[in-house]
Amino acid sequence: MKDLSQLDVPGPTKTPLTAPFWENAAEGKLTIQKCGSCGEHFFYPRPLCPNCWSSDVAWTEVRGSGRLKSFSQIWKPGHPGWLPVTPYLVGLVELDEGPTLLSHILVERNEAKIGDRLEFIPQNIGGQMLPCFKYPDNKEEPV
Numbered sequence: 001m002k003d004l005s006q007l008d009v010p011g012p013t014k015t016p017l018t019a020p021f022w023e024n025a026a027e028g029k030l031t032i033q034k035c036g037s038c039g040e041h042f043f044y045p046r047p048l049c050p051n052c053w054s055s056d057v058a059w060t061e062v063r064g065s066g067r068l069k070s071f072s073q074i075w076k077p078g079h080p081g082w083l084p085v086t087p088y089l090v091g092l093v094e095l096d097e098g099p100t101l102l103s104h105i106l107v108e109r110n111e112a113k114i115g116d117r118l119e120f121i122p123q124n125i126g127g128q129m130l131p132c133f134k135y136p137d138n139k140e141e142p143v
């Protein structure tokens with residue numbers, strides 16, 4: 001695995017709505033919002049539940065397991081700070097709770113396959129702990 005901790009890259013843009021996601025990520029936790037009215041999990045962060053429009057929404061920690069829905073190998077990063085680790089993968093991860101996240105995928109291109117199980121791993125990227133995904137240590141399907 002490439003060392004991402006020494007990269008000189010910009011961090012995420014934090015807003016009052018997204019700050020809890022990044023603050024929890026800094027503590028190694030993956031959190032998404034859950035509706036207190038209908039029980040749906042959702043992501044990206046919103047002030048209202050996209051399913052029932054309730055404002056009774058709260059951040060909740062999730063297991064961080066899911067499937068690789070799609071991915072792309074990045075050869076020309078959007079910021080030059082990423083060049084030392086180019087090429088790298090970013091992908092859409094569909095969490096077991098339902099929502100899909102765009103994330104850095106710590107998997108080699110020749111190993112990545114759509115549908116594969118992934119798990120959350122907090123990763124130091126340029127001095128900040130950010131959510132990433134990797135293959136589980138045991139790639140067997142859960143029973």
Ligand SMILES: [Zn+2]
Pocket residue numbers: 035036037038039040049050051052053054
């Ligand atoms: Zn709802």
